Amino acid sequence: MNESPLCIDVPRAAELLRRGEVVAFPTETVYGLGANALNARAVARIFEVKERPTFDPLIVHIAELPAIFDLVECVPAAALHLAEQIWPGPLTLVLPKKRLVPDLVTAGLPGVGIRIPAHPVALDLLRQTGCPLAAPSANKFGAISPTTAQHVIDGLGAQFIPVVDGGPCALGVESTVLSFMGPVPVILRPGGLPIEDICRLIGPVDQAVPDPNADDAAQPAPGMLSRHYAPRTRLLLVPISRQATPVAGRRTGLLTWGKQPFSTGFAQIERLSTDEDLRTCAARLFAAMRTLDSADLDVIIAHQFPAYGLGIALNDRLARASSGFVESQVDVASN
Ligand code: TXA
Ligand code: MG
Numbered sequence: 001m002n003e004s005p006l007c008i009d010v011p012r013a014a015e016l017l018r019r020g021e022v023v024a025f026p027t028e029t030v031y032g033l034g035a036n037a038l039n040a041r042a043v044a045r046i047f048e049v050k051e052r053p054t055f056d057p058l059i060v061h062i063a064e065l066p067a068i069f070d071l072v073e074c075v076p077a078a079a080l081h082l083a084e085q086i087w088p089g090p091l092t093l094v095l096p097k098k099r100l101v102p103d104l105v106t107a108g109l110p111g112v113g114i115r116i117p118a119h120p121v122a123l124d125l126l127r128q129t130g131c132p133l134a135a136p137s138a139n140k141f142g143a144i145s146p147t148t149a150q151h152v153i154d155g156l157g158a159q160f161i162p163v164v165d166g167g168p169c170a171l172g173v174e175s176t177v178l179s180f181m182g183p184v185p186v187i188l189r190p191g192g193l194p195i196e197d198i199c200r201l202i203g204p205v206d207q208a209v210p211d212p213n214a215d216d217a218a219q220p221a222p223g224m225l226s227r228h229y230a231p232r233t234r235l236l237l238v239p240i241s242r243q244a245t246p247v248a249g250r251r252t253g254l255l256t257w258g259k260q261p262f263s264t265g266f267a268q269i270e271r272l273s274t275d276e277d278l279r280t281c282a283a284r285l286f287a288a289m290r291t292l293d294s295a296d297l298d299v300i301i302a303h304q305f306p307a308y309g310l311g312i313a314l315n316d317r318l319a320r321a322s323s324g325f326v327e328s329q330v331d332v333a334s335n
Contacts, residue, residue, distance in 0.1 A: 002149045002165045006157055010121065013164045014128035022046055024138040024152045025125050026166030027117035029090050029174050029192050030145040030286070031152050032061065032135030033161065034125075037071075040102035043134050047104070049159055052141040055217045057107040058134040059092050059175070060114045063126035068114055071101055071132060078202040079180045085201055088118035090171055090192030094179035105134050107222055111181045121166035137174060138163070142228055144293070144321075147172050147286050154290075172283035173313050178205065188224075190313040192282065228320040229286075231293035235300045235322040242303075244326075250298035255288055257281045260303040268295045278310040285314060289321065301326060 001007070008016075013023045020042040022035045033050060035042035037060045047054055062068060065083055068075060072095040075083070079093050097105075097112035106112050114132075117123070126133060137145040138152045138161070146152045149165035176191035178198065185205040187195055198205055210224040233253070238244045244262040246252035254262055257272040258281075270288035272281040292300050302318050305311035 001167075002153070002163075004149075004153050004157070004163075006153055006160065006162050007149060007165045008162045010124050010128055010164060013125055013162065014130075016162065017042075017125075017129045017133065018131070020045075022049060022161060024146075024149075024156065024161055024163040025122055025133075025135070026119050026149070026164065026169060027061070027122045027135075028088075028119045028169060028171045029117070030147055030169055030172070031138040031149070031163070032059075032117075032122075032133070033138035033156070034061070034133040034135040036129070037061075037105055037132040037134035038100060038102070040104050043102055043104050046134065046136065049156060049161060050136060050139070050141050052136065053217070054104065055107050056136075056141075056222050057109055057113060058105050058136050059177075060101070060105060060112055061117055061122065061126060061133045061135055062114060063116065063123050065116065067132065068095075071098055071112060071114060072096055073098055076180050078185060082178070082198065082201055083116075086193060086197075087116040088123065089116070090118070090173075090175040091115060091198075092175045092177045092191075094177065094181055094188065096181065109222070111179060113177060115175055119166060119169075121164055125164060142230060144229055144231060144286050144289050145174060147283075151287070151290065168283070168287075170283060171279075172285060172287075173310065173317065176313070179208075188222075190316045192310070192313065194309040195312060196309065229289075229317045230321045231289050231300065233293050233297050233300050235289075235302055235318075236324065236326045237318060237322050238301055238303050238326050240304045240306060244301045244303060246301070247299050251296065253292040253295055253297040253300040255292060255300055255302040257303060257305065262303075266301075267297060268292060278305065278314065281305065282310050282314060285317065
């Protein structure tokens with residue numbers, strides 16, 4: 001456990017949250033920066049701490065399924081079926097909000113995103129606090145999501161944000177966001193619950209596609225930001241099965257997994273797994289990005305993942321952390 005004075009226990013965290021303060025806490029996906037979801041002033045503090053634009057809505061966390069009916073007008077049968085099968089788990093359902101959910105939580109949208117996190121500390125905290133908790137990932141806007149209490153302290157410690165240490169996040173990638181605001185369910189963000197699992201339970205779903213010509217506030221779904229989850233060091237992608245090679249004359253880091261091919265000459269290598277297990281890769285991705293980002297590199301080369309299961313979410317995070325593919329960066333050495 002972390003020895004930092006910023007680390008607090010669940011009863012103390014619940015007390016602070018009830019008082020309208022913000023506290024970081026663990027979930028199975030990433031650490032969240034929580035506040036009472038029904039207290040607009042407390043929620044405003046989240047945006048302030050994260051320096052997050054208010055067009056990007058927050059996910060509301062609850063401890064038990066019946067609590068959803070306090071927050072939303074209706075739950076379609078398919079959404080209820082998913083909630084019953086998956087929760088607690090890495091799935092956020094966007095449903096028509098009731099008026100008591102502050103507009104700040106949903107960025108003025110008519111839908112609110114809700115999930116039950118699968119982490120005993122998060123569930124204990126929600127129960128002891130006694131209210132739903134709005135919580136985005138506990139990092140500065142656009143930065144890499146935290147998967148340990150130390151990551152939270154590294155990013156938000158200067159603002160004295162208290163954190164409940166629940167160990168490293170088992171899943172390591174954010175929840176899948178599924179909207180029930182239209183006639184067909186739409187995936188707004190691929191995440192820790194594979195899309196295939198959703199289709200198996202409720203049939204086909206649509207997928208929202210980012211508009212490359214729209215600015216971040218005008219995307220078809222909020223949070224479809226071109227640059228997000230990003231290290232400060234430039235990151236370039238290599239397609240799966242293609243050999244990764246260092247950029248000539250540059251201190252190059254490698255982010256790879258499994259048996260993906262790479263040549264010699266990398267200044268530092270983070271290999272997420274020795275086999276093809278994407279769960280291991282997900283659990284380590286953000287921590288490995290941080291390690292490479294603090295290794296004084298000029299550029300990071302990252303192997304893509306397969307386009308199925310958790311690989312879809314991992315590729316989404318890599319794409320938003322990157323400035324494109326190696327081949328399209330002919331001028332990389334001169335930048
Ligand atoms: O796993 C997770 O989802 C983590 C943990 C802490 O639960 N939370 C998280 O929150 O990743 P955040 O704020 O970093 O991402 C929230 C994203 C938004 O950017 C948006 O894409 C989507 O979820 N979202 C949330 N509420 C929504 C709403 N009302 N309508 C549409 N999209 C919404
Ligand atoms: Mg986030």
